[in-house]
Amino acid sequence: MKKPWSISTTLRNPERLRDFLRVLKQLENHEWNIENQKKYQILLIKERLYGYRNNQFYKGLSQNNINLIENPQKFISFDKAKEIFESKKYEDSPMRGRQSINPLKKFGFAIIKNGKIVITDLGKLFLDEKFDIGEIFFKSFLKWQIPNPDSKDYSYKEGYDIKPFIGVLHLIRRVNEKYAEIGKSEKGIDIAEFSLFCPTLINYKDIDLYAEKIIYLRKNTEGKNNREKIDILKKYSIEFASKFIGTSNSKITIKLLNNLKDYGDNAIRYFRLTRFIYIRGGGYYIDLEPRRSIEINKLLDYDNAKSQIFESKEYYHGYISDNSKPELPWETIKELSEISNKLLEEIILLEKKLKLPRKLFPDFNKLDIDSIKKLIVDLRAYRRELQEKENYLKSQEIEQIKKYIEELQNINKLDNKSISLEKFIYLGLNALNDAIEIKPNYPVGDDNEPTFTAPGNMPDIECFYGKHNAICEVTMLTGRNQWYYEGQPVMRHLRDFENKHNDKNTFCLFIAPKIHRDTINTFWMAIKYEYEGKKQRIIPLSIDNFIELLKILIEIKQKGNFLKHDELFRLYNNVLEKSETMNNSDQWLKDIPKILTSWKKTLI
Numbered sequence: 001m002k003k004p005w006s007i008s009t010t011l012r013n014p015e016r017l018r019d020f021l022r023v024l025k026q027l028e029n030h031e032w033n034i035e036n037q038k039k040y041q042i043l044l045i046k047e048r049l050y051g052y053r054n055n056q057f058y059k060g061l062s063q064n065n066i067n068l069i070e071n072p073q074k075f076i077s078f079d080k081a082k083e084i085f086e087s088k089k090y091e092d093s094p095m096r097g098r099q100s101i102n103p104l105k106k107f108g109f110a111i112i113k114n115g116k117i118v119i120t121d122l123g124k125l126f127l128d129e130k131f132d133i134g135e136i137f138f139k140s141f142l143k144w145q146i147p148n149p150d151s152k153d154y155s156y157k158e159g160y161d162i163k164p165f166i167g168v169l170h171l172i173r174r175v176n177e178k179y180a181e182i183g184k185s186e187k188g189i190d191i192a193e194f195s196l197f198c199p200t201l202i203n204y205k206d207i208d209l210y211a212e213k214i215i216y217l218r219k220n221t222e223g224k225n226n227r228e229k230i231d232i233l234k235k236y237s238i239e240f241a242s243k244f245i246g247t248s249n250s251k252i253t254i255k256l257l258n259n260l261k262d263y264g265d266n267a268i269r270y271f272r273l274t275r276f277i278y279i280r281g282g283g284y285y286i287d288l289e290p291r292r293s294i295e296i297n298k299l300l301d302y303d304n305a306k307s308q309i310f311e312s313k314e315y316y317h318g319y320i321s322d323n324s325k326p327e328l329p330w331e332t333i334k335e336l337s338e339i340s341n342k343l344l345e346e347i348i349l350l351e352k353k354l355k356l357p358r359k360l361f362p363d364f365n366k367l368d369i370d371s372i373k374k375l376i377v378d379l380r381a382y383r384r385e386l387q388e389k390e391n392y393l394k395s396q397e398i399e400q401i402k403k404y405i406e407e408l409q410n411i412n413k414l415d416n417k418s419i420s421l422e423k424f425i426y427l428g429l430n431a432l433n434d435a436i437e438i439k440p441n442y443p444v445g446d447d448n449e450p451t452f453t454a455p456g457n458m459p460d461i462e463c464f465y466g467k468h469n470a471i472c473e474v475t476m477l478t479g480r481n482q483w484y485y486e487g488q489p490v491m492r493h494l495r496d497f498e499n500k501h502n503d504k505n506t507f508c509l510f511i512a513p514k515i516h517r518d519t520i521n522t523f524w525m526a527i528k529y530e531y532e533g534k535k536q537r538i539i540p541l542s543i544d545n546f547i548e549l550l551k552i553l554i555e556i557k558q559k560g561n562f563l564k565h566d567e568l569f570r571l572y573n574n575v576l577e578k579s580e581t582m583n584n585s586d587q588w589l590k591d592i593p594k595i596l597t598s599w600k601k602t603l604i
Contacts, residue, residue: 001245004199004256005146005154005164006263007270008103014133014273015456019049020100021109021123028119032112037097038085044100046081048072053481060088072484105150107140108320120321129457133443138274141165142326145307146202149316154202160307162204165271167305168194169296171201172277172288174211182215188280188287189214195264196237196257200244204305213240269416273452275445283415291346291446294339295330302329336372340364343379350386354393380446387448392438395431398557404428405550408543411513417476419450421543425474425511426461428550433565436464459493465504465565470572471497472509483518486510491523491531494538507537507572515540515589524585527576539572545592552600559604571599 008017023043030036044050051057051069058066065084068074076084090096104110109123119127126136145163146154154160175193176186189197197210217236221229241260242253268286271277276296278289288296303326310316319325330336344361351358359382364372394400407414407424414420419442426440439462441454454460459471473490475482494508510523519540526536541549556563574595582588 001247002158002202003153003245004260004263005162005202006199006259007266008106012266012269014137014270014452016049017103017107017109018126018131019047020044021104021119021126023047023049024101024104024110024117025119025127027117030117031115032101032117033115034094036117037094037101040097041093041100042078042081042085045069045084046076046078048076048484050100051084057088062087070480106144107137108143109140111150111317111321113314113317113321118317118321121323122321125323131455133452133455134273134275137270138276139323141271141274143320147307149310149313160202162202163303163305163307164198164201164267165274166299166303167201167204167207168198168267168271169276169288170204170207170300170305171198171210171214172286173296173300174207175214176288178211178215179218186287188277188285190281190285191264191268192233193217194268194286195260196240198267199260199263200240204307207305265415269452272445273443275451278445278447279449289446291342294335294342295328298330298335299328331369331373333369333372336369336376337364340372340376340379343376343383347379347383347386350383350390354386354389356386356389383446384444384448388437388439391427391448392430395427398554401428401431401550401554401557404431405547408547408550411476411543418453421474421476421511422453422460423450425472425546428546429461429463429472429509431550432553433563433568434466435565436466438463456489459497459508462497463509464501465569467504467566468507468569469497469501469504470507470509472511474511476513478512478514478516480516480518482512482516483522486512487519487522490538491526491536494536495532495534498536505537507539507569509572510538510540511543511546512540513543515542517586520585520589524579524588527579537572537576539575540589541592545596548593548596552596552603555600555604561603563603567603571596574599 024040026043027036027040041050048069053070058069061069061084065087068076068080069084085093085096101110104123105112107122108120109126111118111120122136122139125131142163142165144165146160147156172188175189180186193214197214201207201210217233220236221232224232237257238250238253241256242248245252245256247253268277268279272279276289276292277286279285280287308319310319330339341364348358361379362371362375364375367375395404404424404427407420408428411417411421411424422440422442426438429435429438440450441458441460441462442450443452445451460474461472463470463472471494473486473493475486477485490508490510494506498506510519512519523536523538523540525531527538529535553563575592578591578595579585579588582591
């Protein structure tokens with residue numbers, strides 16, 4: 001029975017892949033034998049990267065062990081983790097370690113060479129503190145293919161022969177071309193089309209056929225109402241899935257369709273990181289990134305998505321561990337100059353729009369390849385800087401602030417809640433006042449839309465003002481795991497930022513749907529007493545509190561006034577001063593809305 005390809009659904013978060021790799025590094029150069037396969041899984045349990053808050057894993061464990069895992073303040077020794085692992089009584093316990101390493105091998109971050117664990121050059125880049133998540137996954141996806149010598153999951157005999165990422169880019173381009181041929185506007189492929197057709201595209205020879213299927217399905221739903229469209233799509237999907245796996249068993253077919261939705265959603269999330277696709281149509285369509293059209297067209301003209309044949313597993317390992325491969329077809333003087341010129345044209349338009357003077361860059365016609373590549377990096381960084389300035393100007397409009405409020409009020413209805421929360425808090429902070437710079441640390445596509453949340457080793461947002469500085473940390477977590485993932489890391493980020501920018505007082509704005517008692521008690525100790533020897537200035541706000549802050553801003557603007565950052569930090573100080581008169585963090589938290597109301601009366 002055929003099966004679709006998938007990016008690991010057990011590790012939906014790329015940051016977790018990095019954590020799994022970090023733990024694997026402890027075993028680098030060790031034999032990948034039965035003992036170390038078990039040891040790897042035990043280390044993951046020890047680090048709470050496997051089993052934490054997993055009800056399925058908790059089955060059969062003693063309540064004492066569950067309580068230990070659930071309490072991140074308590075240290076899990078290796079021996080204790082081993083006891084927990086062995087108490088599960090797995091039929092094939094080494095298999096757990098093999099399953100956990102598989103995503104790392106799939107993406108080329110780690111390999112087994114001569115029987116030993118090796119972290120590849122790409123894996124070392126991923127572990128570097130200054131890693132570029134987009135570049136990491138782009139280089140990985142260019143090489144990811146099925147079948148491959150390191151996996152027995154797929155074979156040429158069963159019809160598998162594709163590089164999934166490149167195949168998806170080809171499919172989107174062919175659909176756009178075919179749609180244009182019948183006089184329709186190109187729009188990429190929608191989420192339902194992606195989930196049905198992309199993970200089931202298992203052979204590069206079927207790209208054109210699948211593009212025809214998508215056009216056929218669109219023609220069938222054209223002019224129909226929503227109910228009719230849903231019925232047509234459902235009927236077609238069942239027939240398609242049944243034919244793909246070669247069964248008339250409806251339970252198996254429905255299970256496949258449910259899996260395809262998960263596979264599609266996860267593939268979109270990961271492929272978006274590469275900056276080669278972007279989301280349009282209100283988040284409904286997945287299309288090729290127009291700002292990378294030179295690279296995309298050159299790549300697709302060069303690579304038809306057919307998988308490569310490798311003489312041996314060792315040769316394959318050499319290929320995926322070589323960070324210089326594959327050679328990028330646009331890295332010639334001609335193409336790099338075209339990319340530079342296209343970027344420069346976009347920058348000039350943004351400068352004119354923002355009424356800024358022209359920034360001069362070296363003449364790329366006089367540069368060698370390495371210098372042009374560096375120039376392209378600089379141009380993209382400057383373009384993002386201009387896009388951020390554009391965001392600031394837009395954020396000053398009352399209608400834009402109302403949109404931010406609406407999005408924050410409906411945050412739980414959004415697909416990518418955590419990414420959306422970071423984005424709209426960042427935009428709201430831009431709207432508030434005269435900051436020198438509000439700097440989000442999430443990675444972005446060329447459209448300046450976030451592709452993922454900020455890395456875990458830095459603040460979510462950094463804020464620079466004339467007289468003060470601040471960081472902002474946001475989370476959608478509300479349970480006790482909020483304390484685990486945010487408590488110590490937030491205080492550490494704040495202290496590191498304070499040490500780096502020690503010329504001004506630094507505050508931390510912590511925003512969540514609601515703040516867990518363990519989180520606020522952790523912050524309370526740092527605010528009232530100390531963290532690493534000094535008190536900290538942490539302002540805990542619910543999303544509703546922040547929305548109220550934006551509503552106050554609208555009232556101020558409607559009266560023709562401007563909220564200066566001095567006033568905002570007066571509010572922050574009022575919150576902190578209130579903590580000094582209270583003995584309990586819960587009451588302090590409950591008083592924050594009153595503090596907001598009192599502050600508002602002094603302004604309006």
